[in-house]
Amino acid sequence: MSIKLYNTLTCRTEELIPGGERMDSPEQYPPVTIYSCGPTVYGPAHIGNFRTYIFNDLLRRYLKFRGYRVNHAMNITDVDDKTIAGSSKEGISLREYTDRYTATFFDDLKTLGIEPVEHNPRATESIDAMIDIIARLNKKGLVYEKEGSLYFSISKYPRYGRLSRVDSREIKSGLRYDTDEYEKDDIRDFALWKGAGPDEVGWDTPFGRGRPGWHIECSAMVRKIFGTTIDIHTGGVDLIFPHHENEIAQSEGAYDEPFVRHWVHWEHLLVDGAKMSKSKGNFYLLRDLTEKGHSPRSVRYLLMSAHYRKQLNFTIEGLRQAESALGRIDNLIVRLKDIRRDGPGNAELPAMIEDLFSRFCESVDDDLNISRGLADFFDFLHGVNGLIDGDAISMADANLVMDVLKRIDTVFGFIFFGEAAPEADVPWIEDMIRRRQEAKKARDFARADSIREELSSKGIILEDTKDGTRWKQKT
């Protein structure tokens, strides 16, 4: 069994072989080297952006779950036209401006349960590596200069276009035209280095003062951090062309070795059937949803529940459905914690657990099919609920199941293990429950119901079972 991922470069689902040499077990492989295109920090990221970061997270979590080690980098683009424009508009330094949105970004990642990755390089801290690439390209005659800016010359690089199959395209003049303000020889050429005046944001380099083109930073960071061919490069589908195509041209042009083994691209989040984007204005920020009372974990659940290579249309109704599904998982945990029976373990349970993991791995190994993995998980959940209903489960079994949930949540990252919130006044709640029991015993159901309603208004839900009343917090 091995992990298979769709590779945009070959248009095929291919086995992941970290380091390029097959081993007998995941532990024997070198760490999986992953580079993910990160945000340009010119404002808060919207949930469409976060769909890709959630899938980056799912990928690395699943690799670790399967026993691989990972070495993962995600860049922060902290210099480009938008960040420069934004900071000058506010009259603050570029650094101050980008620091603000970088912090917002990391806060949101944390809120969504996205694990920190091993490296978060910033473009402005990787200028040296960019200079090295440009110098190498220049030595090979792939660079030309025009009005202080340096461009990559695609006509001198025949291998261009393999990722996006752009070579078969015709750039239709009139329909689409170049909006770049810089002069270029060929419409497809792209800027490696943009010349800057003495008062503009810039760095002094052997080829003059200027700032990086958009694509060069990723090539530079990959080289700086990993040194050689990496296993996986990820990003949104909109980056296939031209961004990733240009990265390949720069890196392979400069270093004469394969840049990336496996290209993985996440599909877009839509809203009302159209791509969610800042420029269209049809986006939700994470805080737009949390302020309305939607939990971050339901956002996480929803965004990752559909396969990554399929567009997902975001709706509030979808978020509600995700919340209900999560409620089902929460309830299992409440029920497990409530089990007090000693005694021998259930004979069926170990096989159920084994079945869950083998099915789950089979599903998710197959191009990260988390939808199927979720179905496997819910089948297991259903089975355990059946055991609980039949009173066929002991405390030891319950702990075993809790361990399973914790293990599987190292992949999901959205299960709520229900630590009692500090504001919950447990003695008071228990007192209220006791008073309600007395009322029930006296058949004063009006009073019993009013106690239940009072607790409900404080966010405490009561459930009567044959072993007594238990409570849980609304989540």
Added chain:
RNA sequence: GGCGCCGUACCCAAGUGGCUAAGGGAGAGGUCUGCAAAACCUUUAUGCAGCGGUUCGAAUCCGCUCGGCGCCUCCA
């Protein structure tokens, strides 16, 4: 105009040549309950946009039609 993807139940969504088309949400009936809630059981697509074709056999392959989306321009 070029390139590519998608259309599966009331909603979301797996499945891409062959057992009775996963799973979640919602609804209905039942068990339990003073009533709820939760859970469990039963139930909701002879059908996979439409029409042709290939095949012993198709949601799955091919062609056409209709509908939707993305990329080709900053973008996740």
